[in-house]
Amino acid sequence: MQRIVWGRASSSNVMKVLWTLDELGLPFERRDVGGSFGKTDTPEYRAMNPTGLVPTLQEDGFTLWESNAICRYLCQAHAPDSKLWPQEARARANVDRWMDAQQTVLGAPMTAVFWGLVRTPPEKRDMAAIAQGIQGAARAYGLIAAQLQRSPYIAAETFTLADVPWGVHAHRWFNIDFDRPEIPGLRAWYDRLCERPAYRTHIAEHPVV
Ligand SMILES: N[C@@H](CCC(=O)N[C@@H](CS)C(=O)NCC(=O)O)C(=O)O
Known part of the structure; x- marks a missing residue:
């Protein structure tokens, strides 16, 4: 599976996602966009994330934005038994x-x-x-x-x-x-x-x- 996190590493909301990915041992690539890197105003980026903010997660054909939603998705999709996001x-x-x-x-x-x-x-x-x-x-x-x-x-x-x-x-x-x-x-x-x-x-x- 190809997993890409779009967003500069200095963003607090990107950090949440990177930290969660590593806690779960999930490999990913990160692409610098946002802040001084720009590129969040392009039609391609807006098609992934209409807010123009970072982070955005892409996994094969699936795209998700909103950092907390991304962290929850990662647990549910890839580590449903993890204590990070309890099932009960x-x-x-x-x-x-x-x-x-x-x-x-x-x-x-x-x-x-x-x-x-x-x-x-x-x-x-x-x-x-x-x-x-x-x-x-x-x-x-x-x-x-x-x-x-x-x-x-x-x-x-x-x-x-x-x-x-x-x-x-x-x-x-x-x-x-x-x-x-x-x-x-x-x-x-x-x-x-x-x-x-x-x-x-x-x-x-x-x-x-
Ligand atoms: N509620 C959104 C907020 C996203 C957000 O505000 N991201 C900031 C960085 S922390 C951003 O994109 N700022 C503009 C930029 O970096 O270009 C989330 O949690 O993902």
Whole structure:
């Protein structure tokens, strides 16, 4: 089977997919598109992914976009017995809920922090928006900190897909230079993720750019 991930390796949403692929031991090719690579505006790319965003997954004749949907598809299609995305309905819904919450609860404030402090030159930064982003992100991480008091990973005793979206952003949280509010348990969980080779390869060993 030919499996291609379209998307630059510096994208948080691409990282989720690369990390999941490696956790599942699935081989793939990655093609640089998006950001400074461009090429997401072409009719060919839009035919695969009408949003013009990254990532997009192609497997033989099948195409899928939306990072969380791709991660779930990979588990269901290629590793249905994996603990990453449990089969049991309630356990699965719990994982799904935390994956979605990264996008709906953490997404906006973390974007304000990352874009404000990493992708905007100092003289153009909106420090009030960044401070608000830090507060919002800290509140969101507080939700998973409460989970992490009960179990070593967000949704279970073991690592699951719930850890993937949050884990990608935790690397940014701990590696952008700012005055970080202390969130109990978060650092220990991030350190546990750093023990995973796939996390190191696709996330932890990448400079935050
Ligand atoms: N909800 C989408 C969001 C995708 C998204 O916003 N991707 C960003 C990168 S993280 C993007 O394509 N930005 C434009 C670009 O890189 O050209 C997903 O989870 O896949």
